[in-house]
Amino acid sequence: MTTIEMTVDGVRYQDEVEPRLLLVHYLRDRLGLGGTPIGCDTSNCGACTVQVDGVSAKSCTMLTVQADGSEIITIQGLAKDGRLHAVQQAFHDEHALQCGYCTPGMIMAAVDLLRENPDPSDQEIRDGLEGNLCRCTGYQNIVRAVHSAATTEARS
Amino acid sequence: MIPASFEYRRPSTVDEAVQALVGGDAKVLAGGQSLLPLLRLRLAFPDLLVDVGRVESMRGVRDDGEHLVIGAVTTHHGVVTDPLIAQHCPLLAQATSTVADPAVRHRGTFGGALSHADPAGDLPAVALALDAEFEIAGPTGRRTVAASEFFVDYLQTAVGAGEVLVSVRVPKLGAGWASHYEKFHRVAQAWAIVGVAAIVRRDGDSIAEARIGLTNMGSTPLRASATESALAGAALHDGGVTAATDRASEGTDPPSDLGGAADYRRHLVKVLTRRAVLAAAGS
Ligand SMILES: Cc1cc2nc3c(=O)[nH]c(=O)nc-3n(C[C@H](O)[C@H](O)[C@H](O)COP(=O)(O)OP(=O)(O)OC[C@H]3O[C@@H](n4cnc5c(N)ncnc54)[C@H](O)[C@@H]3O)c2cc1C
Ligand code: FES
Ligand code: FES
Numbered sequence: 167m168t169t170i171e172m173t174v175d176g177v178r179y180q181d182e183v184e185p186r187l188l189l190v191h192y193l194r195d196r197l198g199l200g201g202t203p204i205g206c207d208t209s210n211c212g213a214c215t216v217q218v219d220g221v222s223a224k225s226c227t228m229l230t231v232q233a234d235g236s237e238i239i240t241i242q243g244l245a246k247d248g249r250l251h252a253v254q255q256a257f258h259d260e261h262a263l264q265c266g267y268c269t270p271g272m273i274m275a276a277v278d279l280l281r282e283n284p285d286p287s288d289q290e291i292r293d294g295l296e297g298n299l300c301r302c303t304g305y306q307n308i309v310r311a312v313h314s315a316a317t318t319e320a321r322s
Numbered sequence: 323m324i325p326a327s328f329e330y331r332r333p334s335t336v337d338e339a340v341q342a343l344v345g346g347d348a349k350v351l352a353g354g355q356s357l358l359p360l361l362r363l364r365l366a367f368p369d370l371l372v373d374v375g376r377v378e379s380m381r382g383v384r385d386d387g388e389h390l391v392i393g394a395v396t397t398h399h400g401v402v403t404d405p406l407i408a409q410h411c412p413l414l415a416q417a418t419s420t421v422a423d424p425a426v427r428h429r430g431t432f433g434g435a436l437s438h439a440d441p442a443g444d445l446p447a448v449a450l451a452l453d454a455e456f457e458i459a460g461p462t463g464r465r466t467v468a469a470s471e472f473f474v475d476y477l478q479t480a481v482g483a484g485e486v487l488v489s490v491r492v493p494k495l496g497a498g499w500a501s502h503y504e505k506f507h508r509v510a511q512a513w514a515i516v517g518v519a520a521i522v523r524r525d526g527d528s529i530a531e532a533r534i535g536l537t538n539m540g541s542t543p544l545r546a547s548a549t550e551s552a553l554a555g556a557a558l559h560d561g562g563v564t565a566a567t568d569r570a571s572e573g574t575d576p577p578s579d580l581g582g583a584a585d586y587r588r589h590l591v592k593v594l595t596r597r598a599v600l601a602a603a604g605s
Binding site for chain 1: 323324325326327328329330332351354355358359361362363371373375399422423424425426428429510511
């Protein structure tokens with residue numbers, strides 16, 4: 167067992183974990199943060215994407231012990247004071263989901279993209295979301311939602 | 323799947339890392355972007371992981387006169403955004419920006435990709451074309467290995483058990499040199515079916531000198547030596563380049579897999595080498 171400390175969605179945790187515990191399992195099974203799903207066993211789908219120290223990472227491809235001392239933000243930490251994050255709101259408004267399984271990861275990747283590039287082109291959005299697979303939407307509405315969130319964020 | 327159990331150490335210096343690796347079935351962990359998928363599929367089950375991710379002396383890029391020295395745990399994202407690399411070795415930034423996706427590039431490291439030595443990985447062929455030098459630390463001290471000796475076989479490098487890749491030296495590309503990485507894949511985020519790294523020095527309307535590295539054309543990255551020799555003095559426009567790049571498959575032994583059959587890759591490598599050389603030469 168290894169002692170770790172981290173902040174998740176603004177709450178500080180200290181825990182004893184097995185080194186083999188994946189970050190996504192820690193978030194889901196130990197902290198009860200089921201908003202971050204697991205979609206694959208090969209690090210390809212991006213459903214599990216969270217923010218680690220300000221940048222996106224696939225939480226299924228990280229050991230909890232590697233996140234020791236880090237600040238994690240999950241999909242459940244994006245809304246502020248009961249108001250959805252601009253990207254969450256845009257996914258809702260633009261119907262950028264069907265079954266919703268990829269949505270948490272898609273939104274976390276989109277937030278990361280807009281942080282680096284607040285006004286992306288269609289191609290830049292597609293490149294930025296390259297690590298996230300959606301089995302339902304065909305991506306058109308997802309790209310539209312990211313554009314719409316970029317516009318909202320530019321206005322606010 | 324959940325990985326099999328292992329112990330975990332997180333050294334903060336290279337010496338501590340080398341000490342931690344002594345004995346048992348230990349493995350180095352860097353970004354984990356290749357190793358963790360293997361552990362999860364239980365294709366690897368080491369007793370101990372030595373996490374070098376926080377060895378600060380192994381991170382970042384520094385100017386060393388004629389060379390850049392890139393710390394092994396510099397992330398792909400760090401390579402893509404580094405100003406020294408942009409100025410002196412843009413080929414590396416361009417090739418690295420084609421690796422995986424943004425989230426994987428935030429955690430995966432330059433040294434990890436080279437140590438993993440996947441023949442479909444983009445960076446080994448680039449390191450080979452650049453004549454990079456690898457600094458390796460082990461129980462008996464440090465040694466430097468040339469790129470031509472580093473890639474030994476499929477997923478095997480000169481880094482032995484108990485050793486750590488510390489940094490990689492790449493030459494600055496001087497005035498007159500230009501480069502391009504041409505990667506062929508069919509879907510987003512995919513590995514290269516074939517990739518070609520070209521570095522050329524142009525002299526008027528012809529190529530003076532060229533170095534070509536090939537991705538996924540054998541069990542290790544390869545140099546297209548026949549093409550390199552034929553390119554010296556080749557005219558850019560009267561078919562000289564094509565005659566030279568048509569020899570790019572000589573001496574290769576590409577795999578046949580779901581990405582393509584071996585003879586398809588032998589054809590593809592000629593097309594991509596021509597594209598890479600012409601793009602590098604700016605025509
Ligand atoms: C979805 C996905 C897509 C990908 N697509 C591509 C792609 O298109 N092109 C491409 O080139 N790569 C691709 N990769 C692989 C990526 O480049 C990895 O980041 C890289 O191969 C491994 O780097 P790492 O730091 O994560 O190493 P790790 O996974 O930590 O380690 C990999 C191996 O190298 C050894 N190792 C690591 N660092 C050292 C060191 N300093 N000294 C000694 N041994 C060391 C480890 O023991 C292990 O055997 C992809 C990965 C994923 C998950
Ligand atoms: S669960 Fe698929 S990438 Fe993490
Ligand atoms: S909405 Fe179903 S996987 Fe994307």
